[in-house]
Structure formats: C-alpha cells, structure tokens
Amino acid sequence: MRQLSAWLAANTPLEPEVNKFVELFAHERMRLLGDKTIEHYVARLQRDPQEAMNLHQHLAPPETWLFRYVAAFEVLREHILKRDRSQVIQVASLGCATGSEPFSIAATALSCGLTAQHIHILALDYSDEHLTATKTGRASALAQRTPIPPWAATWLRPTTQGQLELDAGGMAMIELTRGDLSTWKPAGAFDFVFCRNVAIYLNEATKKRLGKLLCEITKPNGLVFLGHADSIIMADTDMRRSEVDHAFVFSRPDKPNELAKLDMATRALMPLITSSAPPFKSAISVPKPLPARAATTLALAPVPTPLMSLLTRAQIAADSGNLLEAEQALLAHLSVKPAEIQAHVLFGCVQMAQKKYAEAERSFTKVVYLDPLDSLSLLSLGALADLRGDVQSAQRFRKRAARTVLEKRP
DSSP states (O other): OHHHHHHHHHHOOBOHHHHGGGHHHHHHHHHHHTOOSHHHHHHHHHHOHHHHHHHHHHHSOOOOOTTSSHHHHHHHHHHHHHSOTTSOEEEEEETOTTTHHHHHHHHHHHHTTOOTTTEEEEEEESOHHHHHHHHTTEEOGGGOOSOOOTTTGGGEEEOTTSOEEEOHHHHTTEEEEEOOTTTOOOSSOEEEEEEOSOGGGBOHHHHHHHHHHHHHHEEEEEEEEEOTTOGGGGTTSSOEEOOOTTTOEEEOOSSHHHHHGGGGGHHHHHHHHHSSSOOOOOTTOOOOOOOHHHHHHHHHSOOOHHHHHHHHHHHHHHHTTOHHHHHHHHHHHHHHOTTOHHHHHHHHHHHHHTTOHHHHHHHHHHHHHHOTTOHHHHHHHHHHHHHTTOHHHHHHHHHHHHHHHHHTOO
16 A cells, blocks of 8 residues: 555645545445556556545545534634624634534524624535535534534424434525635635644644644634644644633734633533533543643654554544544553543543443543543533433532533633
8 A cells, every 4th residue: 555655645635644544445446446456546546636536535534523622612602792793703614524513603603693694604625525415504413422502402403314404594604615725725814713623634744834824814813713632733823722621712812811801701611511411522522732831842842653643543533433443543552651631531432432331431530530620521421420320420520520610710
C-alpha cells in the first residue's frame, strides 16, 4: 500500500493516520474496477479525476451527532439572545458532514425566535454525498446519541423512519456549499464559526493554515467553536479560549473584558446538568480542553509520535464508527499510559456506544478517581446508573457534576 499512501500524501490534506483507513475501500474499488494490483489502481487515480474525488470523499468524516458538546450551543444561544437583530448573524459550519451540526445551530437560532431573515448558516463540506444527505433536513438515528436540549426539541420532529427532521424554518437558514478547507476562502467574515473535530484529520501544514484561516474569517468579538482535540491549531493566533467546560470556544475580543463575559454561560449549563435526562457524550466525546499554556507547550514539544498515533487512531476510528478498532487502539495506548484521563474517557464513551455498560462504568469510575472534578464522567456515571434503575446513585452523580461547575470557577 506504499504507493497509495504516497499518492494520498501528495494529493490530499489529510493526516497520514487517516489515510490508513482507506485500504479496505481501495481494495473494494479495485475489485469493482478490475484493477489487479495497487499500482494499477494508483495509476487510475492519477488519470481519473472522478475516481480521485471518490477516494477523497470517502476519507471525509461521515457523521457527527446533534448537539455534540451541548455546552457550545448553550454559549451560542446566550450570545444570539444578546445580539442586535437589525444585522444578519453570519455563522459557518465547516466540515458539516451529513448536517447534524448546522441542524443544531439552526434549532438553537429558532429557539431564540430567529428566522432566515436574521441568520445565515453556511454549511461547508468536501463530500457531495454528505451535502445531499444534509439537503434532506433529516438526522439519522446514529446522529441522536445525546438528549436534545428541551429548548430545541420543538424544532426537531421525529419521522416514521426513526429520524429527526429539522423545521422548515431552520432549513431556510442553511446554505450548502462544497469546499475543501485546504484551499477554501470565504467572501466575508462570520460572527460564529464551528469547525469541530476537523483538524484531527488534517496534516500539519493544513492544520496551520486552518488555524490562521479561522482567525481571519472571525469578526472581532466573534466566537470559534472547536472540538476537544483541536485547540492546538489556535496556538499561534491571537484567539483566546473561554473557560466554559466542554464548549471549546475561542474569541478574539476587542476589549479585554469581553472574554470574561463568556464565563456567564456556565450558568446556562446548570439546568442541563441537574435535569432528569443529563446530557452525556458517547463514542467520541472527550472533555478537558487543553489550557492555553499547555497548548502552547504542546506545540513546542509534541507528545512522542507512537502515543499520539494511538490516540489519533482511536479518535478517527470512533468518529468513523469503527468501535472495535478504536477499542484496540485505546487498549494499546493504556498499556503504555495507564493513567491517561483522556484515553479512559474516550474508552468509556466507546464502550457506551457498544452497549458495554459495565465496562463503561469502570472506565468512567477510573476517570473520577484520577480527576474528581470531571463533570462529563460524572454525568455519564449518572446516566449509567439510570440505565440500571439506581435513581439515588444517578441523582448523586448529577449533583456532584453540578458542583464541579462551581468549583472550577476562578
């Protein structure tokens, strides 16, 4: 597969670890097309732009889920409610996959009383197939991995096929655009930019370009929402991170006190943390954004490649629904770093997605032992207690999670 890896490295902006996931797809295409060797298939890629496009699109992250990192949408909602409605709010969802993220943004806007006259959501993805799925306005059952916030449920209605369909008013807010983040440049700037769990798939050069691009296209006092593992791409920019737990939000304030106001958004999290149906992340969600200082240190002194590769492999596998491969990578990583909190949290989420609830409970219990203030693990333990009918334990875990929000405030 060396020839294919070399072609991918030269022709796509993707992290080499991601390229390893294309092997099965390539063999299937070779079978269908009659190419007997990998050399023949690589030669086809070089002469056939459509086949090259098919391969590249296969590597695009296929799907996220509705209201992933719900804290981010609480922050978005708080800021939308404070906005002057005389100007159209510009939002970008970069790497929108099959639409769960722009649907969540639109439902948030609808909950604030906005219409398509007040807000424009640019949903960008490389894959035509993803954009076609987004155009339906429907999120699959796989995209319904966490509870929908009560304020958004009105705008996402169940279908007879088990999907959730976004209200037509929300779809009117969304403009679908095909684009490649390694070369894309918008015509204007945005008030809010979502580019979450995209950087992990990109090679180093493209990550650097993306960090610079996000800074350039965000208006003063605008917000950038990233994924849990993406913070490092902002290390060389003037963007600053908010301390709101699990929101992974950055801002470039005009005034120093503007960023401090973001901490007010933690108050909006309390109803969700204390509700009877706590939000918990499954499969891929890993909490704890790196502190700004730690992110800078990491940029200067990266974690050794083997460990980084295992975590990256696990994250990518989980994102792609390859839970067994994610599990194997995490076991290998934890054999070397048994006290790695991020790995245990991801392991617990993968186990929950596999319905291995007892194993997931052990993973989250280890996290809470290592970090008693990890609210995501506490909420997950509460959800697992609910599943086995232990109401008292579930309430206890949720109360502990609520206290962590207060204890983490400066």
